[in-house]
Amino acid sequence: MPLKRNVSYWEGLKYKGGGPMWAWILHRLSGLGILLFVGLHVLASFLTAQFGSDAGITINIIYESWAFQIIVYFSILFHAVNGLRVILLDFWPALLEYEREAVWAEWFVIVPVFGLATYIIITKAFGG
Amino acid sequence: MQVTLKVYRYNPEKDKKPHYDTFTLEADPTERVLDLMERIKGLQDGTLTFRRSCAHGVCGSDAMRINGVNRLACKTLVQDVGKKITVEPILGLPVIKDMIVDMEPFFENYRSVMPYFVNNDPPPNGERLQSPEERERFDDTTKCILCAACTTSCPSFWANGKYVGPSAIVNAHRFIFDSRDQAAKERLEILAGQFGVYRCRTIFNCTLACPREIQITKAIGEIKEAIATGNLD
């Protein structure tokens, strides 16, 4: 008997696709992450506003923690910048030849902006 | 120099689960990984099983994962991958034995995109004319050898084998942009469907894996553009 289609998530992750593959994985995770974040946030606010439930407060406490802010901020920043890259390359297919280079370029935008923001968030969290 | 080759093994008649075997042998840095596998099969372990034919990258038999990426064993030199080499079958197709996977699903996807020339006008006495520029338009995608290195490197295909995959799209591209062909519309309609080009998330693994250096992601992008604009030039 042949083995069935042989790709577990783990096997897939081990594939050495490099930058573009990881950019896609992060785009997917960040997109889903944002959706979850926005969805819960809206739901919680709704429950609080309509039924005076505590859920909103609990969730907001988590959301406002500095660690969570870093994650959310990264997700949004990465998803937005990478999304823009995807859109640009899709609208000018000739550029798709340089996808690998484009992913590098993208990090040149993300890293400094994210670094600065993280710095601000952290100093604010610990510096008062 | 001494090279160790770690090989994925699965024999359906003996094994329940795949395992790895390690072989050590002397090799030249300029030898092909395929040469090493041939030598192992000839002198160390006759049961090692893989496909091969041309041995110089034109027949598409021996796509496999070498040190984690899809390559042709006959186009990968030892010096390209180092002294520690791991070979495993390509992903996303059923493994029949060692490096041999069932290619049927791959070819089924290929056949589903009308990968053949269609022109129903009566042919002229001589050739149909085509300018060098028109010929150049689809040159890149004529190079495909159907090795499946691209399709089996694509996470979208791993997720769902119904996705026709980059290789089939490349072969559709070859005809869609051929100025002599008349079935571009039918092909594009297939590709605009549920398992067509929109399963491609421009992950780019395919382009990096293609041993013929075809700009696959670009070809897919051109097809998306053609679907959206109707322009085939």
Added chain:
Amino acid sequence: MSNQHQYEVIVVGAGGAGLMAALYASRSANTAVISKLYPTRSHTGAAQGGISAAIGNYEEDRPEWHTYDTVKGSDYLADQDTVEFMCNESPKAVYELEHMGLPFSRTPEGKIAQRPFGGHTNNETGRPVRRACYAADRTGHMILQTLYQQCIKNKVTFYDEFQVLDLLVVNGKAAGVVAIELATSEIHIFHAKAVIFATGGHGRIWEITSNAYANTGDGIAITLRRGLPAEDMEFFQFHPTGIYRLGILITEGVRGEGGVLINDKGERFMDRYAPHVKDLASRDVVSRAEYIEMKEGRGIGGKRYLYLDARPETINKYAAIDGRTNPDGTPYTITGEELLKKLPDIIDFCRTYLGVDPVTQPMPVQPTAHYAMGGIPTNIKTEVIIDENNTVMPGLYAAGEVACVSVHGANRLGTNSLVDLVVFGKHAGINAAEYARGADFEPLPADAADFARQQLDAIRHSKGDEKVYQIGLEMKQVMFDHVGVFRTEAGMTEALAKIRELKERFKHIHLEDSGTVFNTELLSAWELSNLLDLAEVTAASAVARRESRGAHAHEDYPKRDDVNWLKHTLAWLRGKDDVELRYKPVVITKYQPKERVY
């Protein structure tokens, strides 16, 4: 127990010849194609340079010139009626391929582009003519892909990864084949009215070869074992430009575009061997010249290779010396970029395997075993013949490299094989289907699969300690050294003895894989047994031929001998150490043999 199938026409092999035959046969007969490789893996895909047809897209050209060039290239051993047929049909065949969508390279007016190739000339001026239609340096790839695509379009039935082991002959007629399914080792019997063999070449007999692992001459070995003869096996072409040590081919198209061969002293030595067409002399001539250069110590660094120099500056320099011009009369020049457009794959091979960039460095080359002129004898209708009187075996056809209609005689001109495939492949398909219409299925014997099974069982159960790999290696070496570019009586006799010794040793091989799923070890061993048979027949046919003609260069008999040897060899494998040789005359229509100068 066995699986039985019934088709009117069975095509064995899915290379250019097999697919062409299948396309035509399937139009009017129930047809199936059996191939041990997925069709697109066939070695036709490796062909690079071009397919010739006298369509004269740049300059005047005529099928008669093509015919004469082919006959001359064959050293007058080709059958002239078949050559004429092929050369007249080839323009039609090429246009037909174009109509199937084959993406040929184009001239500025949009016609099929053509390039010069060795031995193809304008008969009036004696200068090289642009006759080879090409698609960059991937002509064979495009042919194979195009034909396979058309087969899909026309819903041809394929049995992929089924290896044919035996031909069934009932009442003197072909009645089908026996095949093994690689994935399961199950034996299948294919009952047929007509069988077409298109199994390709057997270059794997030699150590340095441009041929694929799959080119093991299965077709000829099968018919030999069924008591049929093989024709002209001593003629095997050594291509002058294989990549040093690997044998991977560098197309003659490189020289067609102006590349030249250079020895250790930096001389363009072909000046001396072929003063008129120089580097574009026919392959036997160039390979022999290389051999002599190396023997006389002018190989690069004294080693066994030469340089093929295709750097633009070299090409332009010699093009100026030769006075080569473009179609419009301006001097011929080329740039690195144009070279890359015309020969992308060659440049890629050199970069990958040698780390050499042909645009800036010369390529190290040596002769490489390339093409079988000999094979299963057929007549002009591609019917297989079984003796020197041209007696036909009804229902059996052969086309492509496996066959010997003898259009190539003692030496094939470059690009003529692809023509051979499409022209004779097509006619094999048409003729076999027509025959099948008027024929009945012969009843199959109950033990139809026995002979095939015996052969496999002998290998499976053989108990010894010989390694298939080792025997193969020794065969390849002795054949390359002694039945190669240059041959001597003593060398060939030694080789023959050695092959026979290896055949004995083969009876004591040991296999490690006893499984049934993709037992490639078993089938490689079977393939080696085929190669050994063919090597024996080749060596035996070669020792007997005491002359030099085309690819058969006999050092002890350096002259062509038309009085005694203007004839085809037919060889039967009769039993242990017994090859029976008989001869049949060459068909000569218009061109009387004369001395060959290039």
Added chain:
Amino acid sequence: MQARRIPKILSFESIMWLFMRISGLAMYVFALTGLTIALIMGARTQMDMGTLLRWTFFPIGTHVTSSDILVLEQWINPFWTIMQYLTIVFATMHGTNGLRMVLEDYMDAGWGVHVLRGLLLIIWLFMLLVAFNLIQTTGAV
């Protein structure tokens, strides 16, 4: 040579593909407009970074009530409310469709796909309803 053209092809997949890109761009436009105008209106001195971000992406009243905003009315006006509606429509639709893409990657053709699409449509509508309600009740103070 004549240009080769065929009619444009519209399929569910191709429309959604275009939509994902257009909505992505639209969100850029909203966010950038929001950010620019907010900065012009003095956000630089009146908001910390977190608030500014929240405002940029979702300019809803509650997002500024906890900051040093001096004149609340200035921030809570019909312009921002419209921005808010557009952003939430696009973001949830983009996000839900993204979720659909991810899930469908693992599904074959058949009724399952239609059930999923229906379900996600309902979820999306529910999300919109809730969000609209929120904007109505808390946004336009």
